[in-house]
Amino acid sequence: MLFKYEVEGGNFSKAGFASGEIKKILKQINIDAKIIRRVVVALYEGEVNVVAHAVRGTVVADIDDKQIYIRIEDEGPGIKDIALAMKEGYSTASEKVREMGFGAGMGLANIKKNADWLNLSSKVGEGTVLEMKTFF
Amino acid sequence: MKVCDMMQQLDMKLFSGASGIEKEITGGYSSDLLSDVMGNAEEGQVWITLQTHKNIMAVASLKEVSAIVLVKNLQPEDDVREISNEEGIPILGTAMDAFTVAGKIYAMLK
Ligand SMILES: Nc1ncnc2c1ncn2[C@@H]1O[C@H](COP(=O)(O)OP(=O)(O)OP(=O)(O)O)[C@@H](O)[C@H]1O
Ligand SMILES: [Mg+2]
Numbered sequence: 001m002l003f004k005y006e007v008e009g010g011n012f013s014k015a016g017f018a019s020g021e022i023k024k025i026l027k028q029i030n031i032d033a034k035i036i037r038r039v040v041v042a043l044y045e046g047e048v049n050v051v052a053h054a055v056r057g058t059v060v061a062d063i064d065d066k067q068i069y070i071r072i073e074d075e076g077p078g079i080k081d082i083a084l085a086m087k088e089g090y091s092t093a094s095e096k097v098r099e100m101g102f103g104a105g106m107g108l109a110n111i112k113k114n115a116d117w118l119n120l121s122s123k124v125g126e127g128t129v130l131e132m133k134t135f136f
Numbered sequence: 137m138k139v140c141d142m143m144q145q146l147d148m149k150l151f152s153g154a155s156g157i158e159k160e161i162t163g164g165y166s167s168d169l170l171s172d173v174m175g176n177a178e179e180g181q182v183w184i185t186l187q188t189h190k191n192i193m194a195v196a197s198l199k200e201v202s203a204i205v206l207v208k209n210l211q212p213e214d215d216v217r218e219i220s221n222e223e224g225i226p227i228l229g230t231a232m233d234a235f236t237v238a239g240k241i242y243a244m245l246k
Contacts, residue, residue, distance in 0.1 A: 016194030
């Protein structure tokens, strides 16, 4: 089953939409509640990163009986140093974004902790692709 | 302890999400950084914060916290109350600051 959602850069009021939808779908197919929480935590952080740091993006989720594969692709500034971005505490979030309680630099670390497999690639000035898998 | 017990004993205000007040509280987490809460809060805990915007409901519902406690007389925005009602996750208010209310809830859960 393939699902696709659009993510708008800068629009925090819509952040979390894809995560909420995927949560409903995984519940419907009776995936274990702990696994669902891990999937949606990682997906939410990925979604918020597009909203906070990029211009626009898409979330594609592919679900079968063994796993969920999620790909979040965005158009945006990209990430120059991926190893640095993965470090807990590193953030380039704007003051406005920080006031809302984002920008702790913990999102990518959360994704790493919660996904079973993760791949992050980026081209500076073009965009970022985050892929992750969780096994059921 | 249920959400409604904490509400009564600490004289908290109920802003929204009344259908969730019978839920059991398993613990608490106090933080204003959303990805900290995403990474570290656990299901059933009450979340103590000063953030009042819509994204707190996304975090609360994905993490399945039992309730949100807003400190220092802060109030949730209207669209936040709406989601709290839909999700059945109560948003409560107190005049206390995070340190004080966390201490009281901690003592009540011991
Ligand atoms: N999609 C993206 N496009 C551009 N830069 C990104 C993207 N995702 C992450 N980054 C960069 O990596 C940094 C670290 O990301 P991470 O999610 O860990 O923290 P954050 O988003 O800054 O804060 P938090 O997630 O705690 O709210 C960001 O500050 C940003 O510089
Ligand atoms: Mg982030």
